[in-house]
Amino acid sequence: MKIINIEIKKIKEHEAVDINHLEIIKKMINKSGFFKEPIIIDKKTFIVLDGHHRLNSCQELGLKKVPCLMVDYLGNNNIKVVSRRKNIFINKKRVIKMGLSGKVFPNKTTKHLIPGRVKNIKIPLELLL
Numbered sequence: 001m002k003i004i005n006i007e008i009k010k011i012k013e014h015e016a017v018d019i020n021h022l023e024i025i026k027k028m029i030n031k032s033g034f035f036k037e038p039i040i041i042d043k044k045t046f047i048v049l050d051g052h053h054r055l056n057s058c059q060e061l062g063l064k065k066v067p068c069l070m071v072d073y074l075g076n077n078n079i080k081v082v083s084r085r086k087n088i089f090i091n092k093k094r095v096i097k098m099g100l101s102g103k104v105f106p107n108k109t110t111k112h113l114i115p116g117r118v119k120n121i122k123i124p125l126e127l128l129l
Contacts, residue, residue, distance in 0.1 A: 003038050003118060005065040005128065008058060008060035012047045014099035017108040024090070035067055035123045041116055042073035047099030049073060049081075049112045063128040067084050069118055080113040 011126060035058070039051030048055055049071070058066045073079060074092055083090035090110050098105055 006068045025053045038067040038069040043070035
């Protein structure tokens with residue numbers, strides 16, 4: 001799996017963010033001066049699978065690009081998605097449909113299980129401006 005710096009404006013979301021958690025993540029990223037965990041996106045649709053708060057933090061910090069781990073979401077049977085909400089049915093096709101619609105599920109609706117994900121990177125924020 002390859003990490004690529006993607007323009008933030010190209011990335012689509014399928015889930016809302018919690019404003020309080022967003023502030024915490026934004027402060028952590030800004031204080032460290034580094035981006036440390038890539039956002040995981042579908043390589044065909046550019047929909048965020050994991051990292052909505054990190055993405056929104058980067059937007060608010062004025063970054064133009066964000067490090068992303070590109071995955072074949074629908075084609076990789078090892079990537080799983082589960083619902084964190086008992087009243088909302090989730091599967092991969094619903095995630096893609098929501099991301100393409102311009103609407104979003106409530107925050108913390110989905111949980112993606114992605115084997116082999118990269119977590120420890122250290123990219124200076126100035127390289128993402």
